[in-house]
Amino acid sequence: MFLVRRLVNYMVLIFLASSFAYLLAATTLQPRAYFEQRQPPPSQEAIEAQLNDLNLNDEVPLAQRYGVWVSGVVQGDFGQTIKDQSVNEEMSRKAGVTLRLITVGTVLGCAVGISIGAYAAVRQYKRFDRYSTWAAFIVLSVPTVVIAVSLQVGAVWINDLTGKQLLQYGGEYTAGLDAGFWGTLLDRLQHALLPTLTLTISLFAAFARYQRNMMLDVLGADYVRTAMAKGLTRRRALFKHALRTALIPTITYFTFTFGVLLAGTTFTEKIYGWHGMGAWVVDSIVQNDVNSVAAVTCFMAVCVMAASFLSDILYAWLDPRVRVS
C-alpha cells in the first residue's frame, strides 16, 4: 500500500517533468528553421506539410500541439523525431547503447572505489590512505572531458608504439566488419575499453571518498569491538561486521548513480562517438527536435525516480532497522 502510493506520486512527478520539458522545448526550439536551412531549400508548402505531420508547426496553438503530444504519450507513443523516425524506436536503441556503455563502467568503478575507500579507512592517515586520497581528489577536480581526451591521447600513443590498432576510440564498433562472433566481440571490447575506463576512473573517486567516510564511522563502533572480543580476528571483524554495515548507504548511492548515468554520460558518449542517451540529449536540442527532447526528459525522470525507488527498497532490504513491518 505504501509502495503503491509512492508509485502514484512518482508517476505524477514524471508526467509534470515531461510536460514542462515539452512546453519549454516547443516554445523555444525552432523546428521551422531546421527545415528552412535544408539544401536545397524545400518549398514553403512542403515545410508546412512536414511540420504539421510531425506536430511541430509553430503556427498551431501550443495547447493544441500539447494535446496531440499528450494523447500520444498516454498511449505510449512519443511521436516522431525531426527526421520522421519513431521516437520510441530511437529511444530503445539509444538506451541499449548507453546500458552497454555504463553497466560495466559503473559496477567496476563502484567496486574499485569501495575497496580502495574501505581499505584507506582501515589505514587512516597511513601511506595508502594519503595516496588514494590524493588520487581521488585529483580525479574529482578534473572534468570527465579531460579524462576522456587524455585517455584518447594515451591510446593513440600506445597504438603508435605497437604499430597496431589495439585500442579503438571512436564509435561502438567498426562499421561493416565481418569477423564472425568472436571477431565481433573482440572488436566491441576494443571499442568499449576506453569509455568504460573513463567512467570507472571518474566514478571510483566519488565512491572511494564516500566509502572511506562510511567506513570510518563504523570502524570505532562498539560492535566491531564485540566481534573481536568474540574471537574474530581484526580482519574478519572488519569484513563481516564493519564493512557489511558501512556498505548499506554506498549500495543505495550506487543505485542512484546508475539511474542518473543512464541519461547522463553525455561527454563520454560524445567524445567516444557512442550514440547513446547522453549524446542524444545534446543532438536533439541542436536539431530543434522537440519530441525527442521531451522524450529524453521523460526518460531521465523515469530513471531517476526508478533509481530512488529502488534504492529505498534496497535500503529497507539491507538494513533491518528501517525494514517496514
Next chain:
Amino acid sequence: MTRTASAAGAEKATGRADDGTPVLEVTDLNVVFPGSARNPDIHAVRGVSYTVRPGEVLGIVGESGSGKSVSSMAAMGLLPDYAQVTGSIRLHGEELLGLDDRAMSAKRGNAIAMVFQDPLSGLTPVYTVGDQIAEAVQVHNPKATKQEAAERAVELLELVGIPEARRRYRAFPHEFSGGMRQRVMIAIAIANDPDLIICDEPTTALDVTIQAQILEVLKTAQRETGAAIVMITHDLGVVAGFADRVQVMYAGRLVESGSVDEVFYRSRMPYTMGLHGAVPHVTTEEKRPLVPISGNPPSLADLPPGCPFSPRCPIAVDACREAEPDLLPVGAEGHAAACVRAAEIEEQGWGVADVYPVPEIPPAEAAQRPRAERETVLAVEDLVKHHPLMKGAVFKRRVGTVYAVDGISFDIAEGETLGLVGESGCGKSSTLLEILSLDRPQSGRVEVLGRASGTGTARDKFAIRRNVQVVFQDPMSSLDPRMPVFEIIAEPLRTHGFPKADLPGRVSELLELVGLDAEQASRYPQHFSGGQRQRISIARALALEPKLLILDEPVSALDVSIQAGVVNLLDELKARLGLSYLFVAHDLSVVRHIADRVAVMYLGKIVEIGGVDEVYESPAHPYTRALLSAIPVPDPRVEREREHIVLTGDLPNPASPPKGCVFHTRCPVFAALGAEEKEACLSIQPAAEPTGTGSGDHAAACHYPDRAIGS
C-alpha cells in the same frame, strides 16, 4: 548443550585444574598512547600488577580516566595498534603480550571473554541476535555445524533469561531493549565457557531495576561456567555485593587492594576513603553533608611528581610530593595500599571523618517554618502531555499516542526540594519540559509562583521566566563552546535588562558563589572540567535570582568525587538563597540526600509521593519498594544480607500502557494475588491514597499497598 560445545568445555576443564596457577596474572603492566605532533604521550596505565584466581570475583573501582578499562582491554588484546603495552599478562601461565592477532583471537571469547558498557551499540545492527551468538560458538568450534551453533545459541538465550528464546533468535538488536541486549552480550561472553569474564561497567548504562536483573544474570553466568570475573565499575555499591576482592585505581595506578571488607571498612588510602565519603547512601536517614574530594583527577599526560593524589589529599605531607609510594601490604593479609601514611592511618585507625574536613552547611531558613505556612512556588495539577505517534512520509497519519505524562499532581513549597525519580522513559523529562514551556498544558494546570501557565501575556511569561531557571544534565553540551564564561553568565542578565555597568561585578559574584575563580571568566567552556562546567551552568541559572531551580539530572554525568562537591554546592545555595528545587534524577541515593520530598514516577504517572524519609523508610507502592531494593548499597555487610526484589521484564511501551494499574505487568504483589483480588489491578488505575503514616502527605497509588512482597 551440543556435543561439540560440551567437549570443548571438558577439554578446558582439565586445563582449569586447581594447581594454584592464577587465571590471570598481570605484572608491571604499562600502557602508553603516544601523542601525535604537539600532544604529549598519555601514560594510561602505570605499572599495574594483580592476579585473578580461578572462580573469584575481583572488583576494579576507579573514576573515568583511572586506567581501569584500558588495563583490561590490554588483557583482551583489544587496544589499538598504536598503544604501547609493556609488562606481562599471563593467562593460565601463558604470556599474552606479544601474541599476534590470530593467536590472540583464539583466546578471545574462548578462554577470556568480555562484557562491555554500552549494550545499545555493542551488537551489529544488521545481523540477528541469534546469529551473533552462534557466530561466537562457531568461531571457536569450527567443526560445529550451523544447526548445532544455532541450538547452542538458543540454549544460551534461555540461560540469560530471554523469554521465547527460539522465536527471539531471529530478532534484530534494535528490537531489544537495553537490558535484553546486555543479556545477549553476556550470552556471547559465556558461549564458550570462558575461564575469565571481564565486565567493563556492565550496568552503568542501565536503569536500577534492569541493573539488578543483569547482576543476577551475571551471577547465574558465573555459576554455570565457574569463571572468574573481573568487575570494572565506578559504583562502589555494585562491587560491595558482588566482589570477593576489590582494587582501587587512580591515575593509572593501583592505590589500594584487598578483600571487600578490608577495603570498605578499613581503607588505608585517603583516596579510597574519599570515594566512600563522597557517595550518598540510600539507607542512611541522617543528613550529613557529603565529603567532596577537592580538585580534579590529574591529567595522565602531565602527572605531578610524587603521589598523584597528593594535590587533592587533605593529609598530604612533604614526603608525598617527593616520590610515588609503592603498593605495600598494610594491616590484614592481602590488604595493600599505596600511601606514605598508610601505616599511620592503620595505627590511628582513622576513618573518613578523621581524614577529610566535613563541610558545614547551614540549615535552610525557610525550611524551619512548617510547610503549610510557606508560599507554594510550583503547583502541578493533573498535568497531561500526550505525544501523537505519526507514521508515513508524505501523508502523515496518527497511529497512536505516547502517554508521556498522564495526569500527575504535586507542589513545591518555598525552600523545598522535590525529587522526581523514575527510570528512563517514565516521563520525568517530559514533565519538566512541560513546566518550563510556561504554555497552557494539554490538560490540567501548572501554576508557577501562583500564576497559571498559559494565561498571561508574553510579557508576563517573560517576567515569570526569570524566576524559573534550569540546569541540564550534560555540562559538556549545554554550554555554548564558542562563548566565554563571562558571556554565558551575563547573557540572561542582559536579556532581562540588567544595568550594563554592574555586569562584571555580578558575574564575578556569581562565579565566586559557585566556587569558581572570578578571574577565569574570560576562558571558554572547554577549559573547564565536567564538574566546573556544571558549576558554570548553575551560576548561569542563578544569575536572575530565581525562586525555583529545575535540575535535570545535574550530577549523573559526573564522577563520584566531583558529584559530591556539586551536591554540596546545591545544598548550600538552597540554604543561602532560599531556593526551591525540582530535582529530577534516576539516582535514588542522591535524591535521598538532597530532597525533602520525593515523587516516584512510572509510565507517566506518580505512583508514590511523600516526605523523603517516609518514602524511603516505609515505601508503600511495590514499585518504590522494588526500586529501593534494587539499588546496591556500598556497604558489603548490609549488601550481603539484603534481599533484592528483582522486577521482571522491561518498562512497557508508553504508547500502549497496560490496562488498569500500569504497573501490574511487572508487579510482584500482583503476581501473588488471588484471581479475585487481581480484578481491581486489571481494571482500575488506582488513585493516590494517603498511606496514613507520618505527617499525612505520604500517598501511594496502589490497591494493595500493605501486602508483603515475596511471600
